[in-house]
Amino acid sequence: MRLNLGMGNLAVHKQLLALLWKASYADKRRTPQVVIEADDRRRPAPVRDSWPRTVLRLDYRTRLGEIRVPTLICVGRFDPPAPAPCSEELAAGIPSSRLVIFEQSGHYPFIEEPEQFRQVVAAFLT
Numbered sequence: 001m002r003l004n005l006g007m008g009n010l011a012v013h014k015q016l017l018a019l020l021w022k023a024s025y026a027d028k029r030r031t032p033q034v035v036i037e038a039d040d041r042r043r044p045a046p047v048r049d050s051w052p053r054t055v056l057r058l059d060y061r062t063r064l065g066e067i068r069v070p071t072l073i074c075v076g077r078f079d080p081p082a083p084a085p086c087s088e089e090l091a092a093g094i095p096s097s098r099l100v101i102f103e104q105s106g107h108y109p110f111i112e113e114p115e116q117f118r119q120v121v122a123a124f125l126t
Contacts, residue, residue: 011040013049024107026078064093071097072124076105076112098124 008016018034025031071094075087084101091099100120102109110117 008045008049009041010043010045011036013045014040020081023080025112026076026104026106027112030108030111061089061093064090065095067094067097069096070124072121073097073099074102074109074117074120075099076102076107076109078106081107 014034014036021031021034022028073087073091073094075082075084077084087099087101091097102113102116105112
């Protein structure tokens with residue numbers, strides 16, 4: 001909440017990052033470790049922490065049909081920040097889109113299913 005209000009610091013950012021990473025990997029063994037340093041409470045949170053406040057004001061759904069290039073949409077089945085139904089909505093709205101759901105991944109299919117991810121991207125590009 002402090003980050004959403006613009007009142008967080010680097011330590012709070014890292015705490016949230018640790019929670020998000022833990023939730024974002026289907027295979028919890030792949031979750032990176034987050035180290036909070038002693039002086040992180042005195043350092044400001046990254047500017048990107050303001051993104052959640054900004055994204056609430058954006059809605060591009062009515063403009064998806066304007067996308068005129070082939071579009072590959074990749075999502076992990078267990079992705080909490082960007083759930084598969086959101087990607088399905090994107091794919092339904094973008095002409096010439098291809099949706100691939102990685103069944104064994106969270107937010108990072110390129111890490112959790114790297115070979116399948118490479119194959120999907122290579123096939124899309126050819």
